[in-house]
Amino acid sequence: MKQLIALDINDQIYEVPVDPWDLLSDVIRKKVRLTGTKKGCEQGDCGACTVLINGQAVLSCLTLAIACQGKKITTIEGLAEQDGRLHPIQQSFVDYGAVQCGFCTSGMILSSKALLDSNPKPGREEIKRALSGNLCRCTGYKKIIEAVEVASETMSKEGVK
Amino acid sequence: MFLNHFEYFAPQAAKDALDLCDRLGAKAKILAGGTDLLNLMKDKLLKPEYLIDINNVDEFKGIFYEPGKGAVIGAATKISEIERSEIIREKYFALHQAAGELGSVQVRNMATIGGNICNASPAAETPTPLVALGAKVVISSLSGDREMPLEEFILGNGETALAEGEILTKFLLPEPISGSVSRYGYIGLRDAMEIDAVNLAVNLALGEDGRIIKQLKLVMGSVFPRPLVSEEAPEILIGKEFSAELAEEAARAASSESKPISDIRASAEYRREIVAVLSRRLLQEAFSAAQGEV
Amino acid sequence: MGVWDKEQYVREGVPPFQDERRFTQVGKSVPKIDSPAKVRGEAIYTDDIVLPGMAYGRIKRCTEHAHAKIKKIDYSKALAHPGVLAVLIGDEAPKKWGMLPQTANETVLAVDKVRFNGEGVAAVAAVDEETAEIACDLIDVEYEPLPVLLDPFESMQRAGEIQIHEDAPGNILHEGEQVFGDVDKAFKECKYILEREFKTNMPQQGFLEPQAALANYDPQNGQLRLWSSSQIAHYLHRQISDVLEMPMNKIRVTVPTVGGGFGGKAEACVNEFVACLLSRKIGRPVKVTFDRSEVFYTNKGRHPCHMKMKIGLDADGYIQAVDFDNTLDKGAYAGWGIVVLFYSASMIHLPYKVPNARFRGRCVYTNKPSMGSMRGLGGVQPRFAMECMLDELAEMMGISPFELKMKNAVESGYTAVNNMYVPHTEYKRSLQKAVEKSGYLEKHGKLPFGKGIGLAGGYYITGTAYTLYMSYKPHTSVLLRVDTEGGVTLHCSAVDIGQGSNTVMAQMAAEALGVHFEDVHIQSHDTEVGTFDLGTFASRLTYATGIAIRDAAEKINGKLKEIAAGLLGCRADHLAIKDRKIYSIYEAERKSMEWEKVVEIAVNTTGSLAAMGHFSPPRRRGFDLTSGKRAQGANIGHSPTFGFSCQIFEVDVDLETGKIKVTRVTESGDMGTMINPMAADGQVEGSIVYNLGACLYEDQFFDKDGIHLNPNFQDYKMPTIMDMPEMDINTLTDSYDPTAPFGAKETGEGAVQPTFPAIVNAIYDAIGIRFTEVPITPEKVLKALKEKKKGK
Numbered sequence A: 001m002k003q004l005i006a007l008d009i010n011d012q013i014y015e016v017p018v019d020p021w022d023l024l025s026d027v028i029r030k031k032v033r034l035t036g037t038k039k040g041c042e043q044g045d046c047g048a049c050t051v052l053i054n055g056q057a058v059l060s061c062l063t064l065a066i067a068c069q070g071k072k073i074t075t076i077e078g079l080a081e082q083d084g085r086l087h088p089i090q091q092s093f094v095d096y097g098a099v100q101c102g103f104c105t106s107g108m109i110l111s112s113k114a115l116l117d118s119n120p121k122p123g124r125e126e127i128k129r130a131l132s133g134n135l136c137r138c139t140g141y142k143k144i145i146e147a148v149e150v151a152s153e154t155m156s157k158e159g160v161k
Numbered sequence B: 001m002f003l004n005h006f007e008y009f010a011p012q013a014a015k016d017a018l019d020l021c022d023r024l025g026a027k028a029k030i031l032a033g034g035t036d037l038l039n040l041m042k043d044k045l046l047k048p049e050y051l052i053d054i055n056n057v058d059e060f061k062g063i064f065y066e067p068g069k070g071a072v073i074g075a076a077t078k079i080s081e082i083e084r085s086e087i088i089r090e091k092y093f094a095l096h097q098a099a100g101e102l103g104s105v106q107v108r109n110m111a112t113i114g115g116n117i118c119n120a121s122p123a124a125e126t127p128t129p130l131v132a133l134g135a136k137v138v139i140s141s142l143s144g145d146r147e148m149p150l151e152e153f154i155l156g157n158g159e160t161a162l163a164e165g166e167i168l169t170k171f172l173l174p175e176p177i178s179g180s181v182s183r184y185g186y187i188g189l190r191d192a193m194e195i196d197a198v199n200l201a202v203n204l205a206l207g208e209d210g211r212i213i214k215q216l217k218l219v220m221g222s223v224f225p226r227p228l229v230s231e232e233a234p235e236i237l238i239g240k241e242f243s244a245e246l247a248e249e250a251a252r253a254a255s256s257e258s259k260p261i262s263d264i265r266a267s268a269e270y271r272r273e274i275v276a277v278l279s280r281r282l283l284q285e286a287f288s289a290a291q292g293e294v
Numbered sequence C: 001m002g003v004w005d006k007e008q009y010v011r012e013g014v015p016p017f018q019d020e021r022r023f024t025q026v027g028k029s030v031p032k033i034d035s036p037a038k039v040r041g042e043a044i045y046t047d048d049i050v051l052p053g054m055a056y057g058r059i060k061r062c063t064e065h066a067h068a069k070i071k072k073i074d075y076s077k078a079l080a081h082p083g084v085l086a087v088l089i090g091d092e093a094p095k096k097w098g099m100l101p102q103t104a105n106e107t108v109l110a111v112d113k114v115r116f117n118g119e120g121v122a123a124v125a126a127v128d129e130e131t132a133e134i135a136c137d138l139i140d141v142e143y144e145p146l147p148v149l150l151d152p153f154e155s156m157q158r159a160g161e162i163q164i165h166e167d168a169p170g171n172i173l174h175e176g177e178q179v180f181g182d183v184d185k186a187f188k189e190c191k192y193i194l195e196r197e198f199k200t201n202m203p204q205q206g207f208l209e210p211q212a213a214l215a216n217y218d219p220q221n222g223q224l225r226l227w228s229s230s231q232i233a234h235y236l237h238r239q240i241s242d243v244l245e246m247p248m249n250k251i252r253v254t255v256p257t258v259g260g261g262f263g264g265k266a267e268a269c270v271n272e273f274v275a276c277l278l279s280r281k282i283g284r285p286v287k288v289t290f291d292r293s294e295v296f297y298t299n300k301g302r303h304p305c306h307m308k309m310k311i312g313l314d315a316d317g318y319i320q321a322v323d324f325d326n327t328l329d330k331g332a333y334a335g336w337g338i339v340v341l342f343y344s345a346s347m348i349h350l351p352y353k354v355p356n357a358r359f360r361g362r363c364v365y366t367n368k369p370s371m372g373s374m375r376g377l378g379g380v381q382p383r384f385a386m387e388c389m390l391d392e393l394a395e396m397m398g399i400s401p402f403e404l405k406m407k408n409a410v411e412s413g414y415t416a417v418n419n420m421y422v423p424h425t426e427y428k429r430s431l432q433k434a435v436e437k438s439g440y441l442e443k444h445g446k447l448p449f450g451k452g453i454g455l456a457g458g459y460y461i462t463g464t465a466y467t468l469y470m471s472y473k474p475h476t477s478v479l480l481r482v483d484t485e486g487g488v489t490l491h492c493s494a495v496d497i498g499q500g501s502n503t504v505m506a507q508m509a510a511e512a513l514g515v516h517f518e519d520v521h522i523q524s525h526d527t528e529v530g531t532f533d534l535g536t537f538a539s540r541l542t543y544a545t546g547i548a549i550r551d552a553a554e555k556i557n558g559k560l561k562e563i564a565a566g567l568l569g570c571r572a573d574h575l576a577i578k579d580r581k582i583y584s585i586y587e588a589e590r591k592s593m594e595w596e597k598v599v600e601i602a603v604n605t606t607g608s609l610a611a612m613g614h615f616s617p618p619r620r621r622g623f624d625l626t627s628g629k630r631a632q633g634a635n636i637g638h639s640p641t642f643g644f645s646c647q648i649f650e651v652d653v654d655l656e657t658g659k660i661k662v663t664r665v666t667e668s669g670d671m672g673t674m675i676n677p678m679a680a681d682g683q684v685e686g687s688i689v690y691n692l693g694a695c696l697y698e699d700q701f702f703d704k705d706g707i708h709l710n711p712n713f714q715d716y717k718m719p720t721i722m723d724m725p726e727m728d729i730n731t732l733t734d735s736y737d738p739t740a741p742f743g744a745k746e747t748g749e750g751a752v753q754p755t756f757p758a759i760v761n762a763i764y765d766a767i768g769i770r771f772t773e774v775p776i777t778p779e780k781v782l783k784a785l786k787e788k789k790k791g792k
């Protein structure tokens, strides 16, 4: 028995019919058609499906969509500026070679954003801890850490949120 | 990877949650963070007809501390909140450590302490420190609350003392006795996202002199269907002056008390070995820290 | 330094216009052209695509057995279930497929029996994924269990009693022997001889994007389109054509963005066939996306190897003979098997001079999911054995492993006894640089107990010499198009799986045409829009496309120069094209034109410009002109050129828990010119962490009945960011292979080669224990430490 719910995704309200058992990852990908959120394992182990709910990084593959009414959901599509300019984290991922196949990238960037929003000047260990739930099989992580460090500097310089 | 079909309830008040629980009985499951429950449902190991989401019930959440009395932690409190809590860090360090090692940032933001306990996995992170810290649980139902030590609550792998219609609502942590210190540690293959091969917590208090061990609780995880409290380690150490040799002896004793199994994560033999190592290390660590306290 | 001696590296005084190494586009760390779309979440992967009327396919798998006869499949209930559109079973597509046509023995879905746990037995198409999943549960399959063979030796032994394939007596896919020189005689003359046995694990690629395929068959015109997350559009194309019995020209394969492959997508995959067959059956688009467990059931990971190796050195430490025996656990189906077998054979011939060598090997069937081609195919296992043994031999001799390896390292111009030819190498400089940067000589053997440092080298091919089926066609063709509308467009069906080939191709095309890399549009990933390319494997793309691009660009440049020469009043062969300008190399100031202007004039007079370029690898097979004998080997293993590298690992061993912490890695590699140094570094860093996981914890487990115990990321443990060591990457920046396009060779597969032995040698340095089996779990370390203490 489907229910029409309102989801606030990237500051836009989407009215979507959902069943109680629909997972947020599937609703975002298939109903809202924001396919930047990826599914790598559907069991919480890879972090590819990471989204922000009220600013906190969570796994959309283990979240019921119906439970997300009234919450602010941010997906990777919600990071760039209105005019298409990349968010500093996105920009530094591009500039510092932190992207290879890109399948982990959405989750990595969102986890990084949650970190930098709460801790604008993290140390290396803090960055590692914050990203330890996001597997990347391609990069060896080094350039991802560098990219987060650079983004942290840019953001504090430019006062970006 | 689909969930079975169920009806979903998201009560706002404790009373409503308990009402639902009472009414729906065994056909319902409590949904807290969902990090265990939804995985089990995806694997079709559980097919509840109703889910009662307790995340909106404020009465089930939060960390409250009263000096001299101890802390109360709501069962639906997120692991990340516990990890960040200053008071938990200060008073119940082992729990702070365990919270910080559970899963990943995302998992900690979702998972609750109540879920970790009710899921009753032998490898779980928080039961060991909670038992070591002498935690009690509060179980609520329409007919009222009951309390019991956590040790008695977890009965085995996936089994708890919860009866139909009951919700675990609170954890009561006693005020740590003066001069006490707690520590937590685990061993797994990787440095993150690890299902522990073994985890362990100690809670140790020194006497006024800063040498004699006044109180000790050593709890082992992942080596028995439920948290295993060492009986011999306290016997060896309490009332004695701490020494590396005694710590070693206590660690060996704990190790021989453990009853681990072999699985793909580790063999029983290795687990037993690690219990000894972790016990000794944590005893040493706790002792040194306790000396600083006195 | 061999044929390319030092002089050739001195570029001082060479005027820029005569210096083919003075690049403007190549050698720059430009951001990957596809990364902006990826960071915005806008890159489209196969599972992201939805077509009107699309149905969802799912495979019913045999999860209860690893070897069983199929007695009966009853899918009536599934078919009757609302929303189910079709059911497919093995008998409907009995044509056997496999990477090598000679050994094709896999069917789309099991026919008559299942040979590994998780094999597909039926498939359904339904209106949505959930219905498809339910329908699979409604299919009843009756099995008669057969004895399960999980160990290759047991499999050979019990072959009389139970055979996995009717046509494979002895349960052996293939046995091979290669002998070069007189090995036994050489050993007799050796002063130092060492013999060891090694065993490797069963890691899986672990790409983050599960396989997905979307097929759309058009019943009106009989055309089939397939979108799939594949590394090998061409081989996939061939195999689909084969199994569906449709001509290739009726099939178009498009590869959307790929979320990693590492060889795991270098073979056709069951979901691709199933999507196509179901789509043909129902006349609607069908998508089949795997969940993670299906990725593990499909496997196609690295072959576990049981290796015996014997190495002999003369009194001065020069290798005289290598004897290598390898038993590979093939799993259930042939796939890449023979290729891997003979790659492993070829690996003993480099990067050291080995005058006498013998190989005996066999690929044995077992009831495990098939192994396939995993990053560093055929190389990782023998490299592990050889580099560890050289470490031990150096100890026997009382010299540093570095010294021993330097002594034996190959040089440019070397021809191995198996006829493999190395046109260029900087292996020695890689060794030196890594040693220097890490302080290896100061630390090795001198660190406190529990801390250690280990060195290992390695090499890998830069593409294969042969196609997997009999054909003499070029391995890569590109089409370069230049016009006033699209500017420069490069067509080639090569697939970028994240390694950055699209970017690298754009840089090379820009360099070759004298424009900027942003000016080049890449049309790849598609068998219809792109021209022929063999695929993304064997570390081949940079080299192969580089040569083809240069070939095509020269033709375009020739035309433009002719026109510009007339306009500028000079000779065409005096003209150079660089930086969007065409100018006389002698009067650059006076005689110069905008490139774009010349293009416009060319197009206005003779129309759009286009040129094809091709790459065919040099062949080494055939007859030896001097001896008249047929040159043996060098069929598999030979390559136009080779990449080399050295890694030095530092580890901390927790002596009480056995846990190994890799603290630091110092790398130096010779990959020729780095077309894009940032991307090249990324390959090396990725490689190190990749094989670090396989060395220390990754493995797939089966119970005694062959049931897969860890088909998930919870218990198949890949390194997290917390497990990453500090990495100091020092790829040689001045290596240049004059025989290679822009001087570039390979990385990506070469860089995984030294990791196992470097870690293992470091562990030895730390605790005095030589491990010969991976993964080296804390448990194994602790056990070994105890045994050592007991004096065993």
Ligand SMILES: Cc1cc2nc3c(=O)[nH]c(=O)nc-3n(C[C@H](O)[C@H](O)[C@H](O)COP(=O)(O)OP(=O)(O)OC[C@H]3O[C@@H](n4cnc5c(N)ncnc54)[C@H](O)[C@@H]3O)c2cc1C
Residues within 6 Å of the ligand: A043, A044, A045, B029, B030, B031, B032, B033, B034, B035, B036, B037, B038, B039, B054, B075, B076, B079, B101, B102, B103, B104, B107, B110, B111, B112, B113, B114, B115, B116, B117, B118, B119, B123, B124, B125, B126, B162, B166, B167, B168, B169, B193, B194, B195, B196
């Ligand atoms: C990727 C990943 C990594 C993980 N890593 C770890 C780890 O390192 N260590 C570890 O210990 N765990 C780990 N877990 C398991 C899990 O996250 C924890 O056990 C978590 O604490 C469960 O809490 P939850 O709120 O998500 O529980 P849920 O999944 O919501 O519930 C679990 C069970 O408890 C019941 N329940 C929950 N709350 C109550 C209540 N108040 N009263 C009665 N019944 C209740 C539910 O009905 C259900 O049966 C991991 C999980 C994932 C997905």
Ligand code: FES
Residues within 6 Å of the ligand: A038, A039, A040, A041, A042, A043, A044, A045, A046, A047, A048, A049, A050, A059, A060, A061, A062
């Ligand atoms: S898809 Fe959600 S964590 Fe992997």
Ligand code: FES
Residues within 6 Å of the ligand: A098, A099, A100, A101, A102, A103, A104, A105, A135, A136, A137, A138, A139, C208, C259, C260, C498
């Ligand atoms: S870039 Fe491929 S998984 Fe991270």
